[in-house]
Amino acid sequence: MLSLLSSLIVSQATPSPSPQSPQTIVQPQEMRVLPGELDSVLVFNSNSPEVVQTEGILLSTFPPTGKQAPAAHLDQVFSGRFDIFAHHIAKPVTPTDLRTLYLGVIANNPGKEPVTIDILQAASHLSQPDAPFIKLPTAVENNDGKAFSGPGSRAVGEVLRGLRQDIFPAQVVIPPGESRMLLNLPIPVKPLTPPLNGRSTLMRLRSTGAVYLASLGMFAKQNPDGTEREPSLAEWETLLDTATLSTPRDKVPTPIEQTTGNVIYGRVAGVGVGSQWNGRILDQGQDFLSTPEPGKGISYGLATLNRGTLGTNQNQSAKLIRRYPDTAYQAHGNYAIQYSLTMPLKNTTDRAQTVVVTVETPLKREDTNQGLRFLQPPGPQMNFRGTVRLLYNDDRGLPRTQYVHLVQQRGQQGDPLITLQMKPQERRLVQFDFLYPPDATPPQVLTVKTLP
Structure with missing residues (x-):
């Protein structure tokens, strides 16, 4: 859902894509429902x-x-x-x-x-x-905000x-x-x-x-x-x-109840409910999130939306209590809404593990029966441009606050944002925050992986 402005400027500034046809890569990592909810x-x-x-x-x-x-x-x-x-x-x-x-x-x-x-x-x-x-x-370190x-x-x-x-x-x-x-x-x-x-x-x-x-x-x-x-x-x-409403009007959105054919989400003009999504990511019935087995990953949807829930059936889009009839039915993409997620990681094994946390942009789908799908090379569409923040204790036990500006194209796998060397039975708290940026196309995923 890039804007006209960014689409035009990106098309002028980006070199022609390689003639190489992208290959679809299926990652069989587990998709879980994102805990928490929007505030009021x-x-x-x-x-x-x-x-x-x-x-x-x-x-x-x-x-x-x-x-x-x-x-x-x-x-x-x-x-x-x-x-x-x-x-x-x-x-x-x-x-x-x-x-x-x-x-x-x-x-x-x-x-x-x-x-x-x-x-x-x-x-x-x-x-x-x-x-x-x-x-x-x-990925660019962005602690200075520049x-x-x-x-x-x-x-x-x-x-x-x-x-x-x-x-x-x-x-x-x-x-x-x-x-x-x-x-x-x-x-x-x-x-x-x-x-x-x-x-x-x-x-x-x-x-x-x-x-x-x-x-x-x-x-x-x-x-x-x-x-x-x-x-x-x-x-x-x-x-x-x-005055009346400004023109020209945007494309009329596809009704939410329509489940087939192309979907037009429309642009938002209304009053949404929810400025921040707060969530604590845990294993069911536990006070921690177990790190995955070596070579595997766990992903949680970010800004999942109608007909793009990545197999979770979780539509995170903020509801609109006021809107114009020719504009979006929901605040899809949750533009400018903050995600504040806490992950109390625990290495529950008797072996040291190397754990990475990343953000990725899989292909938008309603199901992930065989895993998340990515493209190699990624598609030419620019799907995410924005800064994320991670707070954690590094391998020396020192508190770190790290800002990283990310740029991801359609179907792009993410590079590690932080890497943790976790000892057997060690716990490590990671706080992940970002505001979903305008000029981006949802959804993305937050992924925790244990390296082989």
Whole structure:
């Protein structure tokens, strides 16, 4: 489910694939259901239309009363902890229309007391020039946070580190009955070739009261001297009241109950439930995860989805409690949702073992009767670009925090992220965290292997 932006830029930057036909490799490693579940934090998920070419509403949870396009407003408040995720692309309708598109996120306080919104972590980046889609090795140590490819990769990587970009204030106070902009940022296309640019944004927030939210697209306003300026709060409010949904609309998704034929997942525009998947990976009835037998592995699905559960029958996609009828039925891919997984590994044998932990991108399937399927060489499609974090004690007993930026193509087996020399009966705790990056295609797997 790569975006148009990354697909186009990758096609321009990636050399033609080798004429060698890929061979399917079947790995008979065990697939298990991922323990844990999503929390109940609401996520404002604005990803449709992905390409914004007209001014209008991208996602509004305001009440429809008094609005000129009532169907564009989904009537949902946010209070306490909630997230905002927005991923959109500016592409001019004509080559000469190089106006700057602004992405705005507006919050309204419908109550009678002021509401304070704390911006806990937040990042927003453009494809050009902030985070271009550059070619990176399969795995790069990223403890300094300087390895990224694409705005989604960079934004979620910074939030994973607990950062708040300096363009965001620590707090926004909204007086009773008023609105404030949480985001008012440009997506410029001039002088890019082609005139195409994207912006990925993730914000983690906490409010002291109920607020309505809306994301909108508006072209820059002109100053008397012909230069551009950002839209004002009043101009955003007018657009919210008078506009309809922005166009062009994305492909209409395949109904969830349809189980045959091609599937169109669609782009997400709605309110999802779940900001973080928390899980403790254990053997059944035990307080540890036994390391596999030498030469074998155990895998757990990451962002498994409808018709892509890898034999587990586990659809991890966050449910949507509000959505537009022509947009995705679920938050497939769980973009910008954090996975926090704990693995208390134990070598239950009387022999030393070499254990590796990795992330892999097998072919998407609904069954894995004969094992996970990979391609050699991997397919040309770029399926994952993002940073993962591992916390563990190394072989000297010293605590380690390791960030690794991964790049994986379709059907690609993973390189070891960490290697543990485990003594007989030794326990070792491994914590694995990442935010599923935009511009990626699910599912992936987290694999624990014991080397022969």
